Amino acid sequence: MSAVATLGQACWAAAAVKSKPTTAISQTHIRNPKPKSLSLPLSANSSCNHFFSFPPKTTLKSSSSSSSSVRTSVAAVDSDQLSSSDSADKEKPSRYYFVVANAKFMLDDEEHFQEQLCERLRYYGEKNKEQDFWLVIEPKFLDKFPNITKRLGRPAVALVSTNGPWITFMKLRLDRVLAESFEAASLEEALASNPTKIEFEKPQKWVAPYSKYESGWWEPFLPPGSKEEVKA
Template sequence: MSAMTTLSQACWAAAVVKPKSNTAISHIQNPKPKSLALPLSANSSCGHFFSFNPKTTLKSSSSVRTFVAAVESDQLSSSDSADKEKPSRYYFVVANAKFMLDDEEHFQEQLCERLRYYGEKNKEQDFWLVIEPKFLDKFPNITKRLGRPAVALVSTNGPWITFMKLRLDRVLAESFEAESLEEALASNPTTIEFEKPQKWVAPYSKYESGWWGSFLPPRTKEGSKA
């Protein structure tokens, strides 16, 4: 044989030679994935580590939802309670009773007109006259300037009270907070009496004494005296 033929046969033999073991080829073609080591405690087993109990899981989820709902409900209740307990602000103008109820007749006209307007609009009354109001104890700088007995026009409508302050002029104005309407309109029992003028020169009749009874808080209307 020629040298070329011998070399060709040697290459062919090397190409078709079989490996000693099929295991080596199988291992190369289909390598097995390495197993993952999981951190298990000494007393636990794989079955216990991967176990799933639907009842326990559902119970846990239900407990979480119940807890969250309870917290939200508690927060809502606290918020509602805070809103209910929040005090309201009341505005007032005040002067001595003689000026407010007897001398300043425009004052009576203003109140009657506003009450008529509220009736037409079906609005709830939000203003009252309070004779000798208890809240004046909170305002020593005002009480020392007042003739007594004193009368206050109290309302939850701040802008309107500001208007009445400008309209009446010789009155003092302020505001305060109270937990309830009853507290805001609380008064000290007082009898109001005015002497009739000996001579009346106006072209119209003087308003009858006691006209202010319609504007007193409901619980004091029956007890008012003129």
């Protein structure tokens, strides 16, 4: 019985000795807690930048500035390309096609010519299309074609259009006309003319079963602003 008691006392003593350091460690842990710097706000802990390896602010700013610079450069290049493209489109001349003959043939003798123009103007009106053909009396662009002017009776009249295939058709239809094309920077330049007075004598004898077209029928086909310059 005494042996059992002695053994129990020895076990209890050993347990007490074993638990004492733990108590001491716990007390030491309580008395000496870890530095409070980890519990402080991020801005108050001077070692946070090093601990979390944040990149320096200057690096971030430099990167942003570099990216912005690249975007600005690209935008500048694109803007220059667009500007040059727009200016090239504006400066690119347009091509105009024409048939030309003396005014007597075009406006007085060839009545089919008047019918063709009136029918086309009516068609454009029905389709709500913008007119792209004009009659030009004594056009200034003829100075560019000495080979034509030396074969041409004056005053001359030209049918001018931006529609090349239609001008080709009119050349075949009218037959006794000359055809060519040229480039001009603007419609005003292409249709520029020299003021000329047009007069046709009335035939003494008219044998056709229909009335002759009245003089001045061509005015709806003249370029804007030129009707006042031409007197029939």
